[in-house]
Amino acid sequence: MDKSYIQNLRYKLQKRYRKLNSAETEYFPIALSQFWKYLMSYPVYVGILDYLEKRSSKSIKDAKKILNGEDVLFGEDENESVNLAYLVIKKSLELNDPNIYFQMSMAYSNVGKASEALEFWKDIFLEPLYEFIDEELDDQKAILALLNRYKRKCEWFQKEKLYRLWEENTLKGEKILAKDLYEYLYDQGIDFFIEPSSGSGEVDLISAQEGDDPILADVKIFNPNKSKDKSYICNGFNQVYTYTLDYNEFSGYLVIFKTCEEDLKFSLANKELSTPFVLHNNKAIFLITIDIFPNPKSASKRGTLKTIEITEKDLIKIIE
Helix, strand or coil: CCHHHHHHHHHHHHHHHHHHHCCCHHHHHHHHHHHHHHHHCCHHHHHHHHHHHHHCHHHHHHHHHHHCCCCCCCCCCHHHHHHHHHHHHHHHHHHCCCHHHHHHHHHHHCCCCHHHHHHHHHHHHHHHHHHHHHHHHHHHHHHHHHHHHHHHHHHHHCHHHHHHHHHHCCCCHHHHHHHHHHHHHHHCCCCEEECCEECCEECCEEEEECCCEEEEEEEEEEEHHHCECHHHHHHHHHHHHHHHHHCCCCEEEEEEEECCCCEEEEECCCCCCCCCEEEECCEEEEEEEEECCCCCCCHHHCCCCCEEEEEHHHHHHHHC
């Protein structure tokens, strides 16, 4: 799920949203059902909706009142509006009653024409949900762009410096390199808290996007000669995945600093993407490897490069 993939998802989402938004009144229930099935066919969207499902539990009573025609309700803030939008759309589809959209529309608009009334309903429920999903995709693209920029900065300009920092204190080297990542993200305008406690341990980085959407990231060293081998990376993956469950977030990031000559290769389902990631149980874990090993040998004298391969099965197995 790199930038091009996310951009492609956004394009497809926009295309289907425009089609739904322009659907004639009598066709709208069918178009909405098709749009929802499209969302359910992509784990990325399912993860975002799963997050909404868990955070909107307090709005269920209000959503039922809206669906039953008992009250005309609006969210007190943006988050509550999105929660209501999600629940109203989901529950209305479960009811499978084409007339329910007209009934709700008339209650909210007080206009006589069905098509005009439906436009009010779209503004109140459909548009907030679409914008939330779209913004979530955009947040992923922004964070990946920052992390990939940091990777290039380290490998192009700071390889020797970072390797020396790690080599001088290998026991605390992981923390030292993590601090460098934190400083970079802070300089980019991202506010975060370092190592807050969670139910499963300590997560290296929580960054708040607009106050309430933490970014979960963990830093690990890859160096088989220092007991930081394949199993160590798999355990790091498991930690990040567990944090996404603890904090009810869709995505997490495992940043790996390679401090050895051996190469690290991820063999995953999404082979065509530049940023490896694994989707499991509607959670996306991104894997960013940063090579800071300053190999003293020239490329012509290195011989055959030893590669350590980690498969998707290896990563999923440690979770299960």
